[in-house]
Amino acid sequence: MRRVTLHRLAAALLPGIVLLGSPVASLADGYATLGATSEGTAALSLGLDRTYSLAHWHSQLDLRLASGLLLLPGDDGDDNAAWTLTPALRWTFAGERGVFAEAGIGAALFLNTRLESRNLSSAFQFEDRLAVGMPLGSGELSASLIHYSNAGIKRPNDGFETLSVGYRHPL
Numbered sequence: 408m409r410r411v412t413l414h415r416l417a418a419a420l421l422p423g424i425v426l427l428g429s430p431v432a433s434l435a436d437g438y439a440t441l442g443a444t445s446e447g448t449a450a451l452s453l454g455l456d457r458t459y460s461l462a463h464w465h466s467q468l469d470l471r472l473a474s475g476l477l478l479l480p481g482d483d484g485d486d487n488a489a490w491t492l493t494p495a496l497r498w499t500f501a502g503e504r505g506v507f508a509e510a511g512i513g514a515a516l517f518l519n520t521r522l523e524s525r526n527l528s529s530a531f532q533f534e535d536r537l538a539v540g541m542p543l544g545s546g547e548l549s550a551s552l553i554h555y556s557n558a559g560i561k562r563p564n565d566g567f568e569t570l571s572v573g574y575r576h577p578l
Contacts (some may be wrong), residue, residue, distance in 0.1 A: 442571020
């Protein structure tokens with residue numbers, strides 16, 4: 408199987424980068440996170456998301472839908488990347504722009520089924536996400552813990568975690 412490098416991935420994503428300048432992007436917020444995996448690999452996420460009020464259920468509850476790219480530059484060309492799609496419920500503790508906590512279960516589609524010494528077995532992985540954050544300027548700062556696993560769909564199921572900090576800003 409031919410491995411996909413980050414250089415090839417960047418070339419493939421060029422049309423998506425052009426779309427960020429489209430009117431659709433003005434309806435969303437942009438986010439970037441930087442962190443590391445449980446294997447010590449750097450992890451960078453870039454994406455767009457949108458928050459929907461669930462005030463009809465509770466005034467402090469929102470739904471955040473996020474989609475983006477997870478870039479994992481490995482050693483010796485052992486790069487990997489994934490497209491992610493994650494819904495998360497957000498609880499805001501104090502008013503509209505207070506401290507918040509999020510939890511969600513989404514999906515990720517990886518380019519390669521290996522990450523450093525881990526055998527992911529399948530390109531499809533579930534993404535379990537926990538995050539806390541607070542307003543910062545016109546955006547927000549957050550810390551997140553994300554677990555990737557195929558939930559035993561295919562063996563072995565060598566999942567991994569990422570721990571990261573991020574910034575989200577209205578576009």
